[in-house]
Amino acid sequence: SMVLGEPQILGQMKQAFSTAHQAGTTGKILNRLFQQTFKVAKQVRTDTTIGANPVSVAFAAVDLARHIFTQLSEQTVLLIGAGETNELVARHLVENGVERMMVANRSLERAKSLAARVACEAITLDEMPSRLAQADIVVTSTASRVPILGKGAMESALRARRHRPMFIIDLAVPRDVEPEVANLKDVFLYTVDDLENIVSANRASRQEAAAEAAKIIDLQVVRFMQWLQALDSEPTIRALRSKI
Structure with missing residues (x-):
């Protein structure tokens, strides 16, 4: 989207994920990724002003x-x-x-x-x-x-x-x-x-909010990657436990 912070994009992603999930084509990793994405999007809306002012x-x-x-x-x-x-x-x-x-x-x-x-x-x-x-x-x-x-x-x-x-x-x-x-x-x-x-002033305000949003997203990306790495380690951990 050309519009920073446009909420319709999130709605389109939710619809796409729902369709894929119902078709059984997502799997454990994509399920976790999309659920965390939706959670982070909600946090960005709640904790920043990215959606507070109209830009159209x-x-x-x-x-x-x-x-x-x-x-x-x-x-x-x-x-x-x-x-x-x-x-x-x-x-x-x-x-x-x-x-x-x-x-x-x-x-x-x-x-x-x-x-x-x-x-x-x-x-x-x-x-x-x-x-x-x-x-x-x-x-x-x-x-x-x-x-x-x-x-x-x-x-x-x-x-x-x-x-x-x-x-x-x-x-x-x-x-x-x-x-x-x-x-x-x-x-x-x-x-x-x-x-x-009014719109020009609001665009500038959203740019500032976008910087705050980026910090929230970066933190959650790190947490997702940690979960993914732990997932890769599960077979090894199970194998070690079976020998104890």
């Missing part, structure tokens, strides 16, 4: 939302764009308890495809302005060359919401949201540049 823009967006809203499960989310970035955002949102979510896209079929994978509602971009007021959180990531969310639409949505605040994350390059939207009183607008700054 999609996860950073959701992490920022979690800090603004105490209960994401109580918020309604509108995703504008049905590409890979918003799919990652959607999956992180679902993992954090979001239940009310809409995805708007120029192609309704693509919106429906993503909606089916993350269990949410699909709408067209033409429907988006009339549904905007329902959203507490808006995450937009399209390939549009011009902004698709303007100040006028936001002002209308805020009036309909009786000026309850809206949290907007614009992950698009170029921007999906007109810059003037940031000046609206009840809007909290963050761009991909804001999140990149």
